[in-house]
Amino acid sequence: QITLKESGPTLVKPTQTLTLTCTFSGFSLSTSGVGVGWIRQPPGKALEWLALIYWNDDKRYSPSLKSRLTITKDTSKNQVVLTMTNMDPVDTATYYCAHGVVVVAATHFDYWGQGTLVTVSS
Amino acid sequence: DIQLTQSPSFLSASVGDRVTITCRASQGISSYLAWYQQKPGKAPKLLIYAASTLQSGVPSRFSGSGSGTEFTLTISSLQPEDFATYYCQQLLFGGGTKVEIK
Numbered sequence: 001q002i003t004l005k006e007s008g009p010t011l012v013k014p015t016q017t018l019t020l021t022c023t024f025s026g027f028s029l030s031t032s033g034v035g036v037g038w039i040r041q042p043p044g045k046a047l048e049w050l051a052l053i054y055w056n057d058d059k060r061y062s063p064s065l066k067s068r069l070t071i072t073k074d075t076s077k078n079q080v081v082l083t084m085t086n087m088d089p090v091d092t093a094t095y096y097c098a099h100g101v102v103v104v105a106a107t108h109f110d111y112w113g114q115g116t117l118v119t120v121s122s
Numbered sequence: 123d124i125q126l127t128q129s130p131s132f133l134s135a136s137v138g139d140r141v142t143i144t145c146r147a148s149q150g151i152s153s154y155l156a157w158y159q160q161k162p163g164k165a166p167k168l169l170i171y172a173a174s175t176l177q178s179g180v181p182s183r184f185s186g187s188g189s190g191t192e193f194t195l196t197i198s199s200l201q202p203e204d205f206a207t208y209y210c211q212q213l214l215f216g217g218g219t220k221v222e223i224k
Contacts, residue, residue, distance in 0.1 A: 039166075039215075047158075047166065047215040060213065063123045096165055103172050106154030106212065110177065112165035 002026035004113035022097030035100030126216035145210035
């Protein structure tokens with residue numbers, strides 16, 4: 001049974017760096033064809049993909065946010081960490097992590113965490 | 123960068139209706155497209171991947187088609203539990219289509 005859970009601060013101040021941790025179980029991030037992604041959703045708005053890390057440590061970032069994002073994995077702890085620098089109130093959103101599966105050359109997300117709401121405010 | 127444009131952004135339909143949602147990619151993406159359903163306050167649920175492969179456990183009234191730059195998600199007979207927002211995805215997500223009760 002695959003489960004994922006996001007953890008991190010619920011409130012950050014503008015200009016601060018956000019660090020979110022995804023702790024998962026039921027799969028290994030050393031298994032070929034597996035990845036973990038981060039997706040966010042501002043209140044009342046659409047989903048926005050942020051970053052993805054694969055079993056082989058290959059990383060992908062949203063072009064519009066690439067300069068602010070870093071994704072890393074700790075396979076032994078079954079964790080993936082996302083950092084986002086220079087937070088702004090427009091970054092207020094629910095942040096999800098999700099289990100990714102590579103099919104041919106594409107990745108889809110078949111299991112999702114419950115999400116964590118991060119508010120950016122002074 | 124590949125952009126995904128969904129249409130319509132809002133759709134009003136009745137139970138039993140056949141519903142079609144379109145997703146257009148700014149450049150060809152072969153069959154590398156997934157569809158998700160999201161209900162308020164919940165995480166998205168994977169419906170279809172590789173453009174037309176139904177995820178395990180998803181009802182057969184959902185189907186996907188297309189390749190290249192144009193894709194469709196079809197619900198053959200809309201059920202009450204299908205009223206939700208639908209997203210296409212190829213890493214980046216489309217803007218979403220909200221399906222509401224007429």
